[in-house]
Amino acid sequence: MGFAPVSGRRGARTMETTGVIASSAMNGMLASISLGGLDMNAVSAGVGLGSNALFADSEFTPLAAFTCALEVASEEKGDPLLGLKLGKEFEFQALGSLAALFLTAPTLKHGLIQFSRYFPALQSNTRSALVVENDVARFSYSIRDNTVRHKTQDAEFTESVLNTILATTIGEDWQPLCIEFEHMPGENLALYRSHFACPLAFGRRENAIVFPNKFLDRPIGTGGDAQHHLRVACELSDILGRREKRLDLVTALKAWIAAALCRHASIDVEDAAADFGMSLRSFQRKLADCGVxxxxxxxxxxxxxxxxxxxxxxxxxxxxxxxxxxxxxxxxxxxxxxxxxxxxxxxxxxxxxxxxxxxxxxxxx
The missing domain is CATH 1.10.10.60 (Homeodomain-like)
Structure with missing residues (x-):
């Protein structure tokens, strides 16, 4: 997914920061895949979500499984821009309290700031920022997790979800100045341009949507529900205070193996050790400590x-x-x-x- 906060952690090089995403977001994305005519069971099975023996936590899903599900769906459909299309149809309410927090904010600026602040309750190991400079606003995000190898469809999906939310919030005069992607377009530049009626930039340091800062003062909906907004913010604060969800080594490694299999990538132990930021000896020693x-x-x-x-x-x-x-x-x-x-x-x-x-x-x- 992608709207993530600046958490102050780089993550991705140690096991303690291997990312997760709320199962509600995963279920919402899989529902979009099913509506798109794909076999949701086949996608789920391929990324390891068809078996409780792999991932028993019903509340959270490995972030690698989420991003890989999008990649698998794109490959199955033969559509390199599937993430953009799924994001446009994604039910924002599937994000639960986080969606409610945004939709009850008084202005777009407040909504984006709060969305980023409380995003760790939904997804970890991502970085984002709302930066305003002169007359331009830039909302950026990037997954910071080396164990998440494949992120192209995730970037497309998230950019599309965000663009759709902003278009709904702002109305007919919404027009981004530029949409930026970390990845390159390959042979699909014309397809990207046909999807977005605005300038595009590829190979950037982060994914981002750039737009006039005049939109930041626009009210969301009827101008926000202050009491409901405060209540939802308190609920999310409690969640963040109780726990900052992370995967243990064995579960994270299961997700890494499943994702690598989906993309026909190497599943040798040397590759796993490198992605988890360890020497082969240290990696094997940690596994041995876990009895694995x-x-x-x-x-x-x-x-x-x-x-x-x-x-x-x-x-x-x-x-x-x-x-x-x-x-x-x-x-x-x-x-x-x-x-x-x-x-x-x-x-x-x-x-x-x-x-x-x-x-x-x-x-x-």
């Missing part, structure tokens, strides 16, 4: 994702094999049978007929 072996954890992630694919989608065995990073179907089948006791086909058959056969039949039975 990297190769075994990697297999657990693969198998749980495989189970979700088999139980909840109609993807062919060859596609599942490819998505899990196996060189051939026979290698996947052997590994699945060794680790679960079932052949992939038998597991799928048993889960599809669960009412008649409540327990999958082991391969050796």
């Amino acid at each position: 072996n990297y190769a075994e954890l990697r297999n657990v992630v693969r198998m749980e994702i495989a189970k979700s694919f088999l139980a909840n989608t109609h993807l062919s065995m060859s596609i599942i094999t490819d998505r899990l990073g196996y060189s051939e179907l026979s290698a996947f089948a052997r590994s699945f049978r060794h680790l679960t006791g079932f052949t992939p086909a038998r597991f799928r058959e048993a889960t599809r007929n669960q009412e008649r056969s409540p327990r999958p039949v082991a391969a050796w039975e």
Whole structure:
């Protein structure tokens, strides 16, 4: 997502700051994906959200899973600008109290400042700022987490959500001066230009929307509900005071492996150590302190994702094999049978007929 506060932490190089996002935001985004004609179950399964064995916390989701879900959906749809389209249709109310805080602010300036201030209650490991210079306002954001590898669709999604909110708030005369992206447009510059009726800039240090500062004094809605706004701000302050949600090492690593598999990237332990900001020796020592072996954890992630694919989608065995990073179907089948006791086909058959056969039949039975 992306509207994040200046938290004073750079994050991303230590395990204690691996990012999360509220499940309500993830669910809202997945609902947008479903409305766009994609298989929400396949996207969820691919990023590791189809199994409670991987991510049991129902309140928060790994940030890497959120950003990767957008990337997977874009690839499945064959649409490099899918994030922009999903963001335009995203239900802002899915952000819960944070949306209420913004919508009850007296002015746009107050709303953006408060939104940034309390954003850690929704998402961590992001940086944003509202900067006003002369007659120009610039609202910027950037995910600061090295374990989140793929952020292009997230940037597009967030820019689109923000642009839609601002257009709704300001009205017909809303017109950004420029929209900036961290990533490059590749071969899709013409598509970007057709989507936004304003100048665009790519390869920037942060994602941002630049607009005339005269809009900052515009009232939001009817001018804000002061009592409701204060009540929501107090609720969010309590949330921030109680906890600043972070992932533990093992959960963060599960999310990293799942995201890497989705993007057909390397899942070697050396790559994991580098993204988590540690030497290989330090990384393995931390895993050992948690009682975890990297190769075994990697297999657990693969198998749980495989189970979700088999139980909840109609993807062919060859596609599942490819998505899990196996060189051939026979290698996947052997590994699945060794680790679960079932052949992939038998597991799928048993889960599809669960009412008649409540327990999958082991391969050796």
